Amino acid sequence: MTYETVIGLEVHVQLKTRSKMFTRVAAGYGHPENTLTDPVVLALPGTLPVMNKDALDKIIKAGLLLGCDIAPVCKWDRKNYFYPDSPKNYQISQYDQPICRGGSVEIELPGPARNVMGEHKRIALTRIHLEEDVGKLNHGEGASLVDFNRAGTPLMEIVSEPVIQSADEAFAYLTALKTIMIYGGISDCDMEKGQLRCDANISIRPVGQEALGTKVELKNLNSFSFVRDGIAHEIRRQTAVVESGGKIVQETRDYDGQTGTSQSLRSKEMAHDYRYFPDPDLMPVEVDSAWKESIRSGCPELPFDKQRRLLEQYQVPYTITSVLVPDGELSDYFEEAARLSGKPQAAGNWITNDLLRELGASKTPLSASKVRPAHVAGLVKLVEDGTILSNAAKEVFIDMFHSGEMPEAVLARKGLKAETNLEDLERWCAEAIAANSKSVADYKGGKESALNAFKGPVMRAAKGKADPKRVDETLRRLLAQ
Amino acid sequence: MPKPEDFNLDHVANLARINLTAEEKTRFSSQLGDVLTYIAQLNEVNVDGVEPTAHAFPVVNVWADDVAEAGLPVEDALRNAPEKRDNMFVVPKVVE
Numbered sequence: 001m002t003y004e005t006v007i008g009l010e011v012h013v014q015l016k017t018r019s020k021m022f023t024r025v026a027a028g029y030g031h032p033e034n035t036l037t038d039p040v041v042l043a044l045p046g047t048l049p050v051m052n053k054d055a056l057d058k059i060i061k062a063g064l065l066l067g068c069d070i071a072p073v074c075k076w077d078r079k080n081y082f083y084p085d086s087p088k089n090y091q092i093s094q095y096d097q098p099i100c101r102g103g104s105v106e107i108e109l110p111g112p113a114r115n116v117m118g119e120h121k122r123i124a125l126t127r128i129h130l131e132e133d134v135g136k137l138n139h140g141e142g143a144s145l146v147d148f149n150r151a152g153t154p155l156m157e158i159v160s161e162p163v164i165q166s167a168d169e170a171f172a173y174l175t176a177l178k179t180i181m182i183y184g185g186i187s188d189c190d191m192e193k194g195q196l197r198c199d200a201n202i203s204i205r206p207v208g209q210e211a212l213g214t215k216v217e218l219k220n221l222n223s224f225s226f227v228r229d230g231i232a233h234e235i236r237r238q239t240a241v242v243e244s245g246g247k248i249v250q251e252t253r254d255y256d257g258q259t260g261t262s263q264s265l266r267s268k269e270m271a272h273d274y275r276y277f278p279d280p281d282l283m284p285v286e287v288d289s290a291w292k293e294s295i296r297s298g299c300p301e302l303p304f305d306k307q308r309r310l311l312e313q314y315q316v317p318y319t320i321t322s323v324l325v326p327d328g329e330l331s332d333y334f335e336e337a338a339r340l341s342g343k344p345q346a347a348g349n350w351i352t353n354d355l356l357r358e359l360g361a362s363k364t365p366l367s368a369s370k371v372r373p374a375h376v377a378g379l380v381k382l383v384e385d386g387t388i389l390s391n392a393a394k395e396v397f398i399d400m401f402h403s404g405e406m407p408e409a410v411l412a413r414k415g416l417k418a419e420t421n422l423e424d425l426e427r428w429c430a431e432a433i434a435a436n437s438k439s440v441a442d443y444k445g446g447k448e449s450a451l452n453a454f455k456g457p458v459m460r461a462a463k464g465k466a467d468p469k470r471v472d473e474t475l476r477r478l479l480a481q
Numbered sequence: 482m483p484k485p486e487d488f489n490l491d492h493v494a495n496l497a498r499i500n501l502t503a504e505e506k507t508r509f510s511s512q513l514g515d516v517l518t519y520i521a522q523l524n525e526v527n528v529d530g531v532e533p534t535a536h537a538f539p540v541v542n543v544w545a546d547d548v549a550e551a552g553l554p555v556e557d558a559l560r561n562a563p564e565k566r567d568n569m570f571v572v573p574k575v576v577e
Contacts, residue, residue, distance in 0.1 A: 034568050053546055
């Protein structure tokens with residue numbers, strides 16, 4: 001029997017705000033333990049929560065970017081449970097009135113080859129709601145130690161419908177979601193910093209069966225590849241259980257990415273009973289169309305829309321766009337270089353090969369790059385008009401990367417200017433052709449290799465400093481006249 | 482007064498993380514049952530056409546701008562902790 005997989009993902013994304021969700025102490029990562037707390041975070045008696053306006057703006061923006069319906073009114077609820085990571089003994093969340101409903105995430109599946117675009121599809125969302133993050137527990141000798149720095153950080157929970165069909169789709173979904181969040185300035189989604197966290201609900205069923213199988217929740221998927229590997233592992237595990245006549249037990253499993261194994265977390269004897277009720281300390285949120293429209297007007301072009309536009313507008317290959325588009329800043333950089341140079345593909349090649357290589361090697365962010373789009377465009381033009389040969393251009397690029405000087409200045413300083421200008425090259429080619437009528441006849445008679453007979457004299461005249469490709473092109477052009 | 486049928490004191494005590502003696506169970510069961518029965522009178526009120534609300538006043542959108550302010554010094558944050566270590570609160574070992 002063949003089985004199909006049904007996956008729903010719950011993704012928690014920390015919003016990139018300066019202060020916390022319900023109080024104004026700073027939010028942040030990597031600070032010394034318990035230095036980002038205040039009486040509200042610590043739930044000291046007599047404190048009251050006050051919403052962070054920017055967190056609301058950001059979740060509305062996320063909802064608009066993902067095509068959700070934004071609720072005209074929503075409220076806050078208390079989710080009650082005892083756990084040391086939550087000093088209030090409840091978490092402020094949204095239960096039956098999430099701020100965003102519906103919507104979808106466009107994903108791209110792996111293509112048949114790296115340079116071929118894969119299939120696109122949409123993963124439907126159930127809802128997105130806003131809540132507050134909890135503190136962090138460190139398990140030590142005989143005790144657990146609590147750091148409340150993270151507690152109260154605005155946290156968005158994005159719940160997909162159970163419509164994801166494979167580990168690859170889950171990976172593509174997270175990738176697309178992360179790119180959109182970064183484009184919108186909503187979150188940096190750095191999984192290592194806990195800014196994006198993912199739980200997966202996974203079940204299998206015989207192909208053709210309508211009812212969903214028993215689901216298993218997979219936790220601790222703390223990198224994108226662990227999500228993919230963990231889901232693939234769980235699908236294999238469930239298939240093996242069912243094929244050997246067993247039954248899937250509803251449980252939560254912990255995936256260990258290091259060993260590629262999972263184990264059941266001790267099942268709670270009692271189902272969770274969070275006793276949600278409306279938080280009396282917080283008034284509802286009302287989103288009118290003016291507010292929504294002001295946020296919509298600040299929404300960026302979506303990544304895949306941008307990719308389609310770059311392919312269409314600049315006629316650059318998919319491989320260039322697939323490198324540029326995940327990074328909004330890099331694609332803006334490209335567009336400026338393409339505009340300044342008038343040669344999008346050449347500019348794209350410099351950016352996706354040379355610039356990214358040098359930025360990576362020197363661990364420099366794009367924003368700190370001394371090579372700006374004007375430098376790239378300048379270099380493209382120098383190569384294009386034959387002032388400089390491609391090998392020398394590579395050298396100029398590396399020099400510009402370190403010096404920040406414009407390519408013309410580097411050229412003058414280093415004496416890298418090709419000794420051939422186009423006029424010289426044209427003349428040398430014409431002379432070589434005039435001096436060898438036999439090879440001209442051979443070439444015109446269809447003997448392709450006769451072209452080589454002209455190249456030697458041209459390269460000699462250029463003292464080796466002529467671009468072979470350009471010599472070839474010039475000779476062919478003159479011979480065709 | 483009779484207590485509501487779905488009231489389960491053991492469940493409530495478990496959620497509240499408290500252990501009750503048999504004597505306490507009898508006493509609290511009766512007291513909490515009275516409270517629930519009293520509140521149940523609200524079921525008699527006709528609320529047709531009344532929107533559910535958690536508040537008596539129609540106030541919405543109470544918020545502050547996202548401006549970060551200084552928090553508590555760590556020694557103040559930990560001042561009431563029964564036990565502390567490495568600038569953190571010590572709690573009984575928790576394993577999920």
